[in-house]
Amino acid sequence: MRKEYLTVENIVGPLMLVQEVSGVSFAEIAEIILPDGGIRHGQVLEINEDKALVQVFEGTSGLTPGEVRVKFLGKGLQLGLSRDIVGRMFNGFGRVIDGGPPIIPEKYSDVNGVPINPEARDYPNEFIQTGISTIDVLNTLVRGQKLPIFSGSGLPHSRLAAQIARQAKVLKTGEQFAVVFAAMGITFEEAQFFMNEFEKTGALERAVLFINLANDPPIERIAVPRMALTAAEYLAYELGMHILVILTDMTNYCEALREISAARKEVPSRRGYPGYLYTDLSMIYERAGRIKGKSGSITQMPILTMPEDDKTHPIPDLTGYITEGQILLSRMLHNEGIYPPVDVLPSLSRLKDKGIGKGKTREDHAGVMNQLYAAYAKGKAAKEIAVVLGESALTPLDIMYVKFSEQFEKEFIGQGEGENRDIIASLTIGWKLLGMLPATELKRVKQEFIDEYYPSKQL
Amino acid sequence: MKNQGIIVKVSGPLVVAKGLAGTDMYELVRVGTLGLFGEVIEIRGERFSIQVYEETGGIGPGEPVVPTSAPLTVELGPGLVTSIFDGIQRPLDRLRVKFGDFVIRGAEAAPLDRTKKWHFIPLKKAGDKVVRGDIIGTIPETPIIEYRVMVPPGYEGTLREISEKEATLEEPVAMVNTSEGEKAITLLQKWPVRTPRPVKKRLIPCAPLVTGQRVLDTLFPIAKGGTACVPGPFGSGKTVVQHQLAKWADADLIVYVGCGERGNEMTDVLIEFPELIDPRSGRPLIERTILVANTSNMPVAAREASVFTGITMAEYYRDMGYSVALMADSTSRWAEAMREMSGRLEEMPGEEGYPAYLASRLASFYERAGRVICEGSDDREGSLSVIGAVSPPGGDLSEPVVQATLRVVKVFWGLDDKLAGQRHFPAINWLASYSLYQELVDRYCTEKIDQYWAKNRREAMAVLKREAELEELVRLVGMDALSIQDRLLLEAAKMIREDFLHQNAYDPVDTYTSFPKQFKLLQLILGFYHVSYQAITVGVELEDILKLPVRNEIPRAKFIPEGQIDKIEALRQRMKAAIDALKPSGENS
Ligand SMILES: Nc1ncnc2c1ncn2[C@@H]1O[C@H](COP(=O)(O)OP(=O)(O)OP(=O)(O)O)[C@@H](O)[C@H]1O
Numbered sequence A: 001m002r003k004e005y006l007t008v009e010n011i012v013g014p015l016m017l018v019q020e021v022s023g024v025s026f027a028e029i030a031e032i033i034l035p036d037g038g039i040r041h042g043q044v045l046e047i048n049e050d051k052a053l054v055q056v057f058e059g060t061s062g063l064t065p066g067e068v069r070v071k072f073l074g075k076g077l078q079l080g081l082s083r084d085i086v087g088r089m090f091n092g093f094g095r096v097i098d099g100g101p102p103i104i105p106e107k108y109s110d111v112n113g114v115p116i117n118p119e120a121r122d123y124p125n126e127f128i129q130t131g132i133s134t135i136d137v138l139n140t141l142v143r144g145q146k147l148p149i150f151s152g153s154g155l156p157h158s159r160l161a162a163q164i165a166r167q168a169k170v171l172k173t174g175e176q177f178a179v180v181f182a183a184m185g186i187t188f189e190e191a192q193f194f195m196n197e198f199e200k201t202g203a204l205e206r207a208v209l210f211i212n213l214a215n216d217p218p219i220e221r222i223a224v225p226r227m228a229l230t231a232a233e234y235l236a237y238e239l240g241m242h243i244l245v246i247l248t249d250m251t252n253y254c255e256a257l258r259e260i261s262a263a264r265k266e267v268p269s270r271r272g273y274p275g276y277l278y279t280d281l282s283m284i285y286e287r288a289g290r291i292k293g294k295s296g297s298i299t300q301m302p303i304l305t306m307p308e309d310d311k312t313h314p315i316p317d318l319t320g321y322i323t324e325g326q327i328l329l330s331r332m333l334h335n336e337g338i339y340p341p342v343d344v345l346p347s348l349s350r351l352k353d354k355g356i357g358k359g360k361t362r363e364d365h366a367g368v369m370n371q372l373y374a375a376y377a378k379g380k381a382a383k384e385i386a387v388v389l390g391e392s393a394l395t396p397l398d399i400m401y402v403k404f405s406e407q408f409e410k411e412f413i414g415q416g417e418g419e420n421r422d423i424i425a426s427l428t429i430g431w432k433l434l435g436m437l438p439a440t441e442l443k444r445v446k447q448e449f450i451d452e453y454y455p456s457k458q459l
Numbered sequence B: 001m002k003n004q005g006i007i008v009k010v011s012g013p014l015v016v017a018k019g020l021a022g023t024d025m026y027e028l029v030r031v032g033t034l035g036l037f038g039e040v041i042e043i044r045g046e047r048f049s050i051q052v053y054e055e056t057g058g059i060g061p062g063e064p065v066v067p068t069s070a071p072l073t074v075e076l077g078p079g080l081v082t083s084i085f086d087g088i089q090r091p092l093d094r095l096r097v098k099f100g101d102f103v104i105r106g107a108e109a110a111p112l113d114r115t116k117k118w119h120f121i122p123l124k125k126a127g128d129k130v131v132r133g134d135i136i137g138t139i140p141e142t143p144i145i146e147y148r149v150m151v152p153p154g155y156e157g158t159l160r161e162i163s164e165k166e167a168t169l170e171e172p173v174a175m176v177n178t179s180e181g182e183k184a185i186t187l188l189q190k191w192p193v194r195t196p197r198p199v200k201k202r203l204i205p206c207a208p209l210v211t212g213q214r215v216l217d218t219l220f221p222i223a224k225g226g227t228a229c230v231p232g233p234f235g236s237g238k239t240v241v242q243h244q245l246a247k248w249a250d251a252d253l254i255v256y257v258g259c260g261e262r263g264n265e266m267t268d269v270l271i272e273f274p275e276l277i278d279p280r281s282g283r284p285l286i287e288r289t290i291l292v293a294n295t296s297n298m299p300v301a302a303r304e305a306s307v308f309t310g311i312t313m314a315e316y317y318r319d320m321g322y323s324v325a326l327m328a329d330s331t332s333r334w335a336e337a338m339r340e341m342s343g344r345l346e347e348m349p350g351e352e353g354y355p356a357y358l359a360s361r362l363a364s365f366y367e368r369a370g371r372v373i374c375e376g377s378d379d380r381e382g383s384l385s386v387i388g389a390v391s392p393p394g395g396d397l398s399e400p401v402v403q404a405t406l407r408v409v410k411v412f413w414g415l416d417d418k419l420a421g422q423r424h425f426p427a428i429n430w431l432a433s434y435s436l437y438q439e440l441v442d443r444y445c446t447e448k449i450d451q452y453w454a455k456n457r458r459e460a461m462a463v464l465k466r467e468a469e470l471e472e473l474v475r476l477v478g479m480d481a482l483s484i485q486d487r488l489l490l491e492a493a494k495m496i497r498e499d500f501l502h503q504n505a506y507d508p509v510d511t512y513t514s515f516p517k518q519f520k521l522l523q524l525i526l527g528f529y530h531v532s533y534q535a536i537t538v539g540v541e542l543e544d545i546l547k548l549p550v551r552n553e554i555p556r557a558k559f560i561p562e563g564q565i566d567k568i569e570a571l572r573q574r575m576k577a578a579i580d581a582l583k584p585s586g587e588n589s
């Protein structure tokens, strides 16, 4: 029988100080037993002599010192794992909430994970077709990559993520694929949207869901991505499955972290976020990857809403410093009714070059990618000049570029939510648009590819 | 035996223990029943604060802390080159063999292989007098690196025995009669990482570190033994610059420290370097490379140690008389590790929560760079160049780490988000960056490469500066305000930017450019500018010059392979002839 302590000294925000404890260790999990028999969960953040500082996942409201009993469980935060977690739904603390039977674990794993030995990593280089042109052609996603979506409130990042989850596939067949979905502080409606999406397409049967909604305890959000990634690692490295992990919304996660830090009166770094935010986030994002000799992989797509659409805000900033690129959504394109409103110019997949080309996508891919990017940049720049100095400041060639960029937004960036374009279809649209420019302008594509793919008749 | 202590507090990577009286500051201790490695970083009365190099979950008050009587040291010996270590020099390759794909807690393995035999070739003979730092023999460590066995401190005397042999790290290769009696020199030596290795004399750098990167070598060169920093927001190209330097810099040995960055980037190096060929030696790059990888998700205390681990190994090869270059990506993550420990120690914070000693720590790290006369009687020269990436929040260069770094380094390669957004790589802002080695490199290159080296560089910079002014003007009043000379200058500036400064790291030819080729390329572009300038002065239309087919060849010039750089000069002649031909007759020069 483990000892129960009645010695809660004080409660500050989500934290609780328990006195006169013994044998308690750092990061240990505790049960907090309420007078009515209800149970909450906590984790030791600091242990100093006989005082344990405990963060309470479900929050401290309604707790009174002297009335609650605290029991330390002698282990860290763990998740029970078995093949049967696939198709199931859990709360942020890893408890089944879909009304089904409990999981009978084959093993328990500490949710903090263990760093992959850099020597053991295999470089991500396998093309994932998402069916979305702006991603597949311009910002190619590869297996084992971590590629976040930087969005803003009100933008359709959820729809985009759901579409990717629905459509993503590698060009090889016969491999096991599953989605691990972690919701942190999103609304019931948003969560329901994902669930319906997964259900419609049968993806629910090969998904593992960890759900913490806007009205669920905020501190629990600290556990959610760790739970999700622990499940993902099990499925990927022990069962050999290819896992796409969607984490939404990382901004809510970071806010929970800030709340704890503030309650501990730590010296903040920028905008009140703790100085260790970078390290903390990297412990999540670095859990993407591939391991030599293992067939499974973990690809991560974290979603975050940038406060005030500001890319330099600590959350997107530190995320960008860890992930391998970013997909930015544009409010302007969204307002113009273009879906998915991917802001092509500041978006980047850093691993794209390793996943494209002959034998992976098509030999002209790199050239088309660079050319579309350059031409769109040029068209947009010309358009800006026209705004300042008037249309007359543009040369006939400039005007061609402006037309190209407008058409590019409509036909290449824009596509239907149900539209699953294979890479050849996306490249074909790219070539059709490049056909709006004289072939001599296509300096980034090799001549042999121009000869082969450039539309023979101008549009 | 020193006193064993007991833990009283655990807060993340910080453990506080009592009962350690007699244990020193920076002494290495074993923490808890698991015996995790930690280092004493503060002593306050009877409370000893310890930073622990591994995760501390599950550790609690009452557990033991055992002093080791030694500070954090690295092992120095043959076998370092081609290896990959974590921040406290655990060999990641052998850890994987022993413990699997994850770096589990408590995993231990000696940094260097104790069983491997090395072929020792003596350079001295019995009866020779030796002093500290003397090279007594060599070992072919890799086909490129000749490992030089040096006399360690305290081993001065007369060699009694030395012979060619196969030896493991711990077997003696020589016996010395010293004033303290006979001592055996083995291949394995140790050195505390926080103590700079001594040198006989420090010198001022005198030669450039050739990086093969045009914007660096031509505009903002670094010297062998110099220091540089590469600050920039995420995605601006810091890591690519660092990787390019590790690949192509003409140092004898590279130490690459991945400090709190991505695992995949280290994997990239591990996959690429055994395949890429060093243009100077014709051998795989990995044979001159030591890697230190303490990725962002590995323990922060070990991250703090990683740069010291790296630089101590680098100094050791410098002491053998090599030119060594160390890259640290990213020093900001190192500073953040310090900040985290400082916060847990509840020290009085300085700016943005960084400890007040941030600047002095950074300075003491960069101060370990330099060109030196090594210890030993042969007065050999060695150098250690240090290049640190800096990752400022939001790309804001006014933040403490950038500012403290700029106060000590001599070269500033400022990466620019806007340039990166335009995919102009390397995205080094030519207006903001600087090098304090410019004069010395000018002198060197004027003598070794071409008498016009410095003149060309100055002119290129002047054109770029003028371009910025003209662009401002155009923004206000439009293109029409510009004279034809100004418009030509804008063309020239664009060519400097796109056809010279822009360099694709992933193109097999473009990735590296020698000094002579850099000179020829710039000469070609400035030549175009000069000849065109004369031509428009005598009435040739700028449009006619721009339409010349030969002009389309200029952007291709950077793809001319190193072996054929005469073609660049030939192109310059053709270009000149074509422009001259546009001049009204009688004006041809
Ligand atoms: N010289 C170059 N040639 C071609 N592409 C480049 C070059 N430099 C950078 N890039 C492109 O920019 C991307 C980002 O570069 P890099 O990874 O070096 O950024 P970083 O500054 O290290 O970012 P972070 O701070 O997030 O680590 C690369 O993946 C590559 O696509």
Ligand SMILES: [Mg+2]
Pocket (backbone or CB within 6 Å): B238, B239, B240, B261, B329
């Ligand atoms: Mg980087």
